[in-house]
Amino acid sequence: MNQQKKIIENITKKWLFLVSLTTLVILIGIFFLLFFTGIKAFSEISLFEFFFGTNWNPTAYHEPSWGIFSLFIGTLMVTFGSLAFAIPLGIMSAIYLAEIASPKVREIVKPTIEMIAGIPSVVLGLIGLLFLSPLIAKLFGLSSGLTGLTSSIVVGIMVLPTIISISEDVITSLPREFKEASLALGATKWQTIKMVLVPASLSGIVAAIMLGLGRAVGETIVVLMLAGNSRAFPTSIFDSVRPMTANIAIEIKEVIRGGLHYKSLFAIGLVLFLMTFLINFISDLIIDKHVKKYKW
Amino acid sequence: MVDTKIKIRDLDFFYGKKQILFNVDLDFYSNQITSLIGPSGCGKSTLLRCLNRMNDIIPGIKVNGNILYNKFNLYKEENSVVEIRKKIGMVFQKPNPFPMSIFNNVSYGLRVQGEKDKEKIKKIVRESLEKADLYDEVKNRLNSSAFSLSGGQQQRLCIARALAINPDVILLDEPCSALDPIATAKIEELLKKIKKEHTIIIVTHNMHQAKRISDYTCYLLDGKIIEFSETNELFNNPKNKLTKDYINGVFG
Numbered sequence: 001m002n003q004q005k006k007i008i009e010n011i012t013k014k015w016l017f018l019v020s021l022t023t024l025v026i027l028i029g030i031f032f033l034l035f036f037t038g039i040k041a042f043s044e045i046s047l048f049e050f051f052f053g054t055n056w057n058p059t060a061y062h063e064p065s066w067g068i069f070s071l072f073i074g075t076l077m078v079t080f081g082s083l084a085f086a087i088p089l090g091i092m093s094a095i096y097l098a099e100i101a102s103p104k105v106r107e108i109v110k111p112t113i114e115m116i117a118g119i120p121s122v123v124l125g126l127i128g129l130l131f132l133s134p135l136i137a138k139l140f141g142l143s144s145g146l147t148g149l150t151s152s153i154v155v156g157i158m159v160l161p162t163i164i165s166i167s168e169d170v171i172t173s174l175p176r177e178f179k180e181a182s183l184a185l186g187a188t189k190w191q192t193i194k195m196v197l198v199p200a201s202l203s204g205i206v207a208a209i210m211l212g213l214g215r216a217v218g219e220t221i222v223v224l225m226l227a228g229n230s231r232a233f234p235t236s237i238f239d240s241v242r243p244m245t246a247n248i249a250i251e252i253k254e255v256i257r258g259g260l261h262y263k264s265l266f267a268i269g270l271v272l273f274l275m276t277f278l279i280n281f282i283s284d285l286i287i288d289k290h291v292k293k294y295k296w
Numbered sequence: 297m298v299d300t301k302i303k304i305r306d307l308d309f310f311y312g313k314k315q316i317l318f319n320v321d322l323d324f325y326s327n328q329i330t331s332l333i334g335p336s337g338c339g340k341s342t343l344l345r346c347l348n349r350m351n352d353i354i355p356g357i358k359v360n361g362n363i364l365y366n367k368f369n370l371y372k373e374e375n376s377v378v379e380i381r382k383k384i385g386m387v388f389q390k391p392n393p394f395p396m397s398i399f400n401n402v403s404y405g406l407r408v409q410g411e412k413d414k415e416k417i418k419k420i421v422r423e424s425l426e427k428a429d430l431y432d433e434v435k436n437r438l439n440s441s442a443f444s445l446s447g448g449q450q451q452r453l454c455i456a457r458a459l460a461i462n463p464d465v466i467l468l469d470e471p472c473s474a475l476d477p478i479a480t481a482k483i484e485e486l487l488k489k490i491k492k493e494h495t496i497i498i499v500t501h502n503m504h505q506a507k508r509i510s511d512y513t514c515y516l517l518d519g520k521i522i523e524f525s526e527t528n529e530l531f532n533n534p535k536n537k538l539t540k541d542y543i544n545g546v547f548g
Contacts, residue, residue, distance in 0.1 A: 103355075175392070177388060177390060177392035178392065178394060178395070179353075180350065180353070180388065180392065181388065181392045181393075181394065181454070181457075182394070182404070182408075183350070183353065183381065184348060184350060184381055184385065184386040184388075184458075185381065185382075185385070185404060185405040185408060185457065185458070185461060186378050186379070186381040186382035186405060186408060186409065186461065187378070187404075187405075187408040188378055188408075191408050195404070195407070195408070196394055196404075199395070199396070200394070200395045
């Protein structure tokens with residue numbers, strides 16, 4: 001009997017170890033596939049052209065060009081455009097929900113906001129295509145409403161629930177003593193929020209923003225539908241842009257497997273991977289530093 | 297004869313449907329230490345928190361009656377809670393410094409009031425820390441986190457923080473219950489010292505503490521005041537049998 005239990009326990013342990021190992025192997029596998037396929041592109045494309053060339057035209061009849069700079073700027077534009085929209089709105093909503101809203105309002109609003117995170121991005125893309133893009137074209141007198149701005153707004157809406165939900169959790173989980181101490185010193189509610197609660201939850205808010213940032217960088221379907229996908233170098237937020245993710249999605253179906261174009265798309269994937277990796281790394285640093293200094 | 301600083305009249309306090317305080321009448325005298333004692337749940341902390349309207353942040357409370365501070369009714373609608381709390385400071389049971397540096401903790405009240413003069417802030421921070429007998433221990437690390445201090449030091453920091461805005465009255469809600477005897481003794485000395493400039497009201501679990509530091513003592517039971525008199529009188533010659541039972545350790 002005892003022997004049997006031991007065996008079962010042993011098998012369970014090994015099984016769980018195997019499962020977690022699989023995840024790790026898959027992750028490492030993805031990275032190596034990306035790395036070794038992508039890196040091969042640079043035997044024929046110069047690093048300088050790849051990163052700083054503004055012209056991406058691998059299928060040109062005479063001389064193909066391989067510069068991802070325009071695409072890179074497209075990614076940055078949509079990412080930071082969406083965050084410029086989502087950060088202030090997200091933090092303000094989180095503060096409202098955590099400190100100002102009545103419990104009843106919070107009970108209704110918070111799950112509703114979290115539900116937005118569950119809407120498939122293609123549906124948001126459709127809504128953007130049908131309503132937002134004509135509106136933006138009309139509002140700014142553009143010939144097409146498929147711009148960096150349009151996709152920024154919709155990607156912003158996508159990352160908003162993440163930022164709100166995590167920031168709200170962080171603010172509500174602060175010790176009640178901070179708030180009491182501040183109020184007892186004659187601070188108003190607003191001063192308490194601004195001078196104590198928000199600074200104390202900064203690491204969590206930064207984490208929320210970084211999570212949103214990671215999602216915005218990697219978002220594909222919304223930008224594919226709404227950014228317009230022009231390869232020209234974008235000069236303003238009203239231009240049509242083609243972020244790196246959209247470029248991979250558009251072109252990967254039409255390339256010869258193993259060809260240079262194919263490899264160069266993997267190289268773009270590698271750049272995206274490194275970007276999100278860097279974002280995570282930096283946010284860990286920020287959080288570490290802040291949390292360590294004033295740990296309670 | 298001493299002046300009366302705060303007068304409580306006919307105070308009833310409700311939390312939802314439950315009545316916590318019953319018809320409380322009580323005076324607190326200027327520049328004296330008054331202790332509120334009684335068993336857990338007798339309403340002494342609630343009574344203390346009525347004095348700076350700290351209970352306001354709890355939803356579902358109701359207060360009837362009057363609390364006069366220098367003839368100024370604390371519970372009149374038009375009187376600003378913020379102004380009241382600048383005059384009537386509070387120190388809590390658990391040391392609760394902000395997650396900021398030691399300096400910024402003490403200067404917080406001043407910054408809230410919009411004080412911009414850096415030199416003035418520095419001077420007041422120093423004076424407040426000195427008054428709270430903490431300056432010598434922290435003078436070389438004012439920019440370290442307040443959480444790097446020991447529990448007793450944190451509580452003295454909280455006292456310094458309250459002193460920095462120079463309140464008239466200081467309320468203390470069992471300030472030593474989380475501290476060891478040495479840290480407690482330091483705080484008791486400190487309170488005796490600062491009563492020259494402030495009126496002090498302290499809730500305490502510890503009867504010996506009430507005896508050691510307070511001039512007046514009030515015994516509460518089940519939300520009612522059982523006895524209030526000079527501390528020596530209350531402990532040596534209690535008028536009420538309930539008081540006698542409590543101080544003799546029959547219950548509580």
